Amino acid sequence: MKVKIKQWNGVASWLWVANDDNCGICRMAFNGCCPDCKVPGDDCPLVWGQCSHCFHMHCILKWLNSQQVQQQCPMCRQEWKFKE
Amino acid sequence: MEPDSVEMSGSGPNSGVAEAWETVTAALVSPVSSASEQSLSDLLALLNDQGLGRLLGSWLLETLQMRLSSCVVPEFWSGLKQPENEMEEKDRVWVLLTAFRTLLDRLEPFLAGLEKLGAWQDEGRGGLCGPGSKALKERAFTTIRALLLFSPAPVLQERVLEFYSRTFSVYMNREGGSEDATEAPDGPEGGCWCQQALEHLQELSHILSKLQLLEWVSSEAVTTILHKLIEMRMEQLCRGEYERSFLLEFQEWLELVLGWLAKVFASEVDGDAASLPVAPGGLGVQVVPGGGSVLKQWRCHMHQFFCRIYVNMRIEELFSIIRDFPESKAAIEDLKFCLERTNQRQQLLTSLKSAFESRLLHPGVHTSDILTVYISAIKALRELDPSMVILQVVSQPIRKYLRTREDTVRQIVAGLTGDAEGCTDLASELSRGDPVTLEMQDSDEEGNDPEDWTPDPTDAMPDKMGSKRRSSDIISLLVSIYGSKEIFIDEYRGVLADRLLQQLNYNTAREIRNVELLKLRFGESHMHYCEVMLKDMADSRRINSNIREEESKLSEEEQPPLPLSAIILSSEFWPTLKEEKLELPPVVCQAMEAYTHRYEKLKAMRTLSWKPHLGSVTLDVELEDRVLTNLTVSPIQAATIMYFQEKSSWTLEELSVKLGAPKELVHRKLALWQQQGVLREEAGGRFYVVEKGSSKEKLDRGVMLIDSDEERDSNTATQSEQREEKLQLFWVYVQAMLTNLDTMTLERIHTMLRMFVATGPVVTEMDVNELEAFLQRKVRDHQLIMSGNVYRLPKSN
Numbered sequence: 001m002k003v004k005i006k007q008w009n010g011v012a013s014w015l016w017v018a019n020d021d022n023c024g025i026c027r028m029a030f031n032g033c034c035p036d037c038k039v040p041g042d043d044c045p046l047v048w049g050q051c052s053h054c055f056h057m058h059c060i061l062k063w064l065n066s067q068q069v070q071q072q073c074p075m076c077r078q079e080w081k082f083k084e
Numbered sequence: 085m086e087p088d089s090v091e092m093s094g095s096g097p098n099s100g101v102a103e104a105w106e107t108v109t110a111a112l113v114s115p116v117s118s119a120s121e122q123s124l125s126d127l128l129a130l131l132n133d134q135g136l137g138r139l140l141g142s143w144l145l146e147t148l149q150m151r152l153s154s155c156v157v158p159e160f161w162s163g164l165k166q167p168e169n170e171m172e173e174k175d176r177v178w179v180l181l182t183a184f185r186t187l188l189d190r191l192e193p194f195l196a197g198l199e200k201l202g203a204w205q206d207e208g209r210g211g212l213c214g215p216g217s218k219a220l221k222e223r224a225f226t227t228i229r230a231l232l233l234f235s236p237a238p239v240l241q242e243r244v245l246e247f248y249s250r251t252f253s254v255y256m257n258r259e260g261g262s263e264d265a266t267e268a269p270d271g272p273e274g275g276c277w278c279q280q281a282l283e284h285l286q287e288l289s290h291i292l293s294k295l296q297l298l299e300w301v302s303s304e305a306v307t308t309i310l311h312k313l314i315e316m317r318m319e320q321l322c323r324g325e326y327e328r329s330f331l332l333e334f335q336e337w338l339e340l341v342l343g344w345l346a347k348v349f350a351s352e353v354d355g356d357a358a359s360l361p362v363a364p365g366g367l368g369v370q371v372v373p374g375g376g377s378v379l380k381q382w383r384c385h386m387h388q389f390f391c392r393i394y395v396n397m398r399i400e401e402l403f404s405i406i407r408d409f410p411e412s413k414a415a416i417e418d419l420k421f422c423l424e425r426t427n428q429r430q431q432l433l434t435s436l437k438s439a440f441e442s443r444l445l446h447p448g449v450h451t452s453d454i455l456t457v458y459i460s461a462i463k464a465l466r467e468l469d470p471s472m473v474i475l476q477v478v479s480q481p482i483r484k485y486l487r488t489r490e491d492t493v494r495q496i497v498a499g500l501t502g503d504a505e506g507c508t509d510l511a512s513e514l515s516r517g518d519p520v521t522l523e524m525q526d527s528d529e530e531g532n533d534p535e536d537w538t539p540d541p542t543d544a545m546p547d548k549m550g551s552k553r554r555s556s557d558i559i560s561l562l563v564s565i566y567g568s569k570e571i572f573i574d575e576y577r578g579v580l581a582d583r584l585l586q587q588l589n590y591n592t593a594r595e596i597r598n599v600e601l602l603k604l605r606f607g608e609s610h611m612h613y614c615e616v617m618l619k620d621m622a623d624s625r626r627i628n629s630n631i632r633e634e635e636s637k638l639s640e641e642e643q644p645p646l647p648l649s650a651i652i653l654s655s656e657f658w659p660t661l662k663e664e665k666l667e668l669p670p671v672v673c674q675a676m677e678a679y680t681h682r683y684e685k686l687k688a689m690r691t692l693s694w695k696p697h698l699g700s701v702t703l704d705v706e707l708e709d710r711v712l713t714n715l716t717v718s719p720i721q722a723a724t725i726m727y728f729q730e731k732s733s734w735t736l737e738e739l740s741v742k743l744g745a746p747k748e749l750v751h752r753k754l755a756l757w758q759q760q761g762v763l764r765e766e767a768g769g770r771f772y773v774v775e776k777g778s779s780k781e782k783l784d785r786g787v788m789l790i791d792s793d794e795e796r797d798s799n800t801a802t803q804s805e806q807r808e809e810k811l812q813l814f815w816v817y818v819q820a821m822l823t824n825l826d827t828m829t830l831e832r833i834h835t836m837l838r839m840f841v842a843t844g845p846v847v848t849e850m851d852v853n854e855l856e857a858f859l860q861r862k863v864r865d866h867q868l869i870m871s872g873n874v875y876r877l878p879k880s881n
Contacts, residue, residue: 001707001708001732001775003704003705003722003729005646005672005703007649008648008675009649009651010676010696010699011699012650012651013695014691015691017690018689029656038612039619046689048689
């Protein structure tokens with residue numbers, strides 16, 4: 001007997017490769033989106049800092065904009081630098 | 085009044101007075117008076133002088149009363165009853181008529197006397213004075229009525245009723261044509277006495293009105309007849325017939341009946357003014373325009389009868405009317421018209437409510453049927469009662485009942501998306517795209533002109549909702565059964581997820597449309613999750629073609645081992661998917677890894693987590709003597725058959741281990757392959773590949789296993805699975821109880837469970853049978869022992 005697979009339609013869910021489940025700023029799931037967004041994934045991406053913490057991009061930008069003096073990571077208070 | 089000198093003055097010539105009294109009284113009671121007018125006047129004057137004039141009236145009435153009670157009344161009644169044994173109808177009519185004729189004959193002299201005396205009094209002849217003719221007559225008729233009808237024998241009513249019914253049918257036959265086909269009244273000779281009957285009717289009416297008995301003798305009979313006839317006619321014409329309006333038809337018919345009434349009350353109508361002899365054969369209809377007040381009254385009565393009888397009948401039938409609704413609109417409109425004229429709303433409410441309870445709300449009716457009737461009821465009752473109060477009150481039990489059904493929400497959602505068979509109302513209602521959103525109804529803003537405000541009917545339920553919340557929108561009503569739209573949206577998400585996951589071609593046009601329509605209803609924010617789900621589908625398609633393109637650039641050897649495409653979900657936005665363990669064959673796993681790898685390249689920092697048990701597989705099976713092509717199966721079925729490539733026989737245990745899935749599941753899934761004739765099961769739970777299938781064997785198998793496992797399983801956790809979970813929860817309680825109490829009967833366990841675990845709508849509805857089935861399963865699994873009628877736990881070591 002020989003089985004020939006013509007088409008396999010699988011189901012998968014995508015997830016961010018991150019060291020946490022939730023965004024430290026908005027407390028929403030990384031795999032969801034930030035409070036301002038409707039659609040997760042490409043439209044509401046994550047960004048990583050050099051301190052290895054990551055947040056929703058929109059969340060961290062909002063945070064950084066609200067910081068007048070020095071831009072720090074909200075988690076570890078190191079200076080925030082985007083990871084290249 | 086005259087001064088009080090009543091006592092006879094003895095001075096006058098007594099003999100002269102006595103003579104005068106004799107003459108005058110004789111003149112009063114005998115129709116042919118011997119005395120001349122002039123001498124009478126003189127005599128009257130004489131009597132008056134003696135103060136006797138005013139006794140004349142009393143005397144006359146006294147005499148009338150004596151005569152009545154001593155002979156006229158007994159004569160009348162015995163005349164009526166006289167021939168006791170059976171007679172022809174015609175004869176009975178004759179007896180009736182004769183009795184009244186004699187009555188009139190006997191009373192006529194007195195009436196004439198009264199007339200005369202009254203006239204004298206009116207003109208004050210010979211100084212005579214008194215109450216006048218009108219008052220005298222009034223008193224006389226009262227006396228007659230009182231004595232005659234003080235204890236009427238039932239025979240009178242019977243006879244009158246019979247006679248009237250007869251003349252009625254005769255009349256209607258003549259006027260209404262053959263439509264009222266009551267059999268023609270045949271006399272004993274076979275000859276028709278229709279004409280005669282009508283003449284008799286006229287005479288009787290005449291006599292009765294002369295004696296001012298008409299109303300007293302006839303009313304009851306007429307009322308009875310009208311009632312009976314309207315009822316009969318309605319029974320014949322309208323019962324079960326909801327599709328046309330009967331109002332006009334009956335209006336016409338009632339006018340016709342009025343013609344007959346005019347005949348019955350003819351003398352009273354035109355006889356009040358002057359006692360003209362009724363023109364023979366004069367059609368009643370001609371009398372109508374003159375419209376004696378009596379007839380007007382009767383017309384009102386008839387309408388009232390009609391409305392009441394109609395409403396009564398329709399109330400009885402309302403359930404069927406509602407069931408047939410769009411077709412039965414005419415009946416609803418008629419009912420509305422009549423209901424406004426009778427005070428029967430309460431009756432309608434009670435009756436309809438109990439009809440629903442006895443005919444609809446029991447376990448024998450499918451949920452979708454209940455919903456269909458409920459939808460019809462909404463439509464029908466909003467025609468009947470725009471204030472929606474009836475609907476609100478009546479639908480209370482339906483809503484309460486639907487709340488206890490597990491599949492209500494699913495059925496409604498299926499109806500909304502047009503998936504339910506036979507129930508297309510909801511889908512069309514949804515696509516009507518009514519801008520009535522649920523939000524609007526929640527708001528406090530009533531928005532109406534205060535001038536348009538009308539108070540609620542008195543039978544409205546005194547709830548805080550008020551009329552503004554009494555919506556007539558079908559979808560809002562259905563959705564509000566559970567009091568929240570979230571439940572519906574969750575359910576819809578489940579349905580949508582199932583549909584999307586079962587699709588192979590990413591074609592979502594229909595779902596997009598549905599979601600858009602639902603957005604109009606429920607608001608954007610609630611449908612947000614569904615939108616993301618649809619977007620996932622579109623994204624998946626793009627990613628797939630992207631990855632395909634990549635793959636096509638690869639060399640032959642690097643091509644993935646099997647063509648894999650994927651639906652990639654945003655897990656946060658999809659309903660919780662059923663978790664099942666499944667180990668796929670290495671070749672599939674490799675393909676998935678490769679796919680994941682490409683995805684990771686495409687989307688930085690993201691990866692995929694596969695749900696191996698979900699999806700679908702299209703494959704060919706090549707056997708020695710045949711090829712099965714383009715089978716579409718579930719992943720577990722595909723995986724199973726792929727393992728049979730490695731070796732041609734497996735036991736259930738081996739497969740179960742290999743697949744990492746429970747044995748029962750594997751067994752169920754294998755049924756498909758047995759059905760296809762690819763595998764066969766032999767003793768010891770071992771399965772073999774059937775390389776050479778004789779066609780006969782195949783046929784046998786097809787018949788044998790035809791209904792094994794063909795229904796598509798839902799991918800989201802189903803109601804029954806949730807229920808199973810609940811039952812498992814019970815198991816903990818049962819175990820605890822049995823540990824403490826050692827042995828328990830089924831009933832005892834059931835009562836205890838109801839007492840302790842009475843939470844949630846699903847749990848409370850569990851009945852004894854279900855529990856028994858569950859416990860029996862446990863007994864089979866040797867987790868429980870049943871001996872006699874009691875359950876106990878097996879001894880643990």
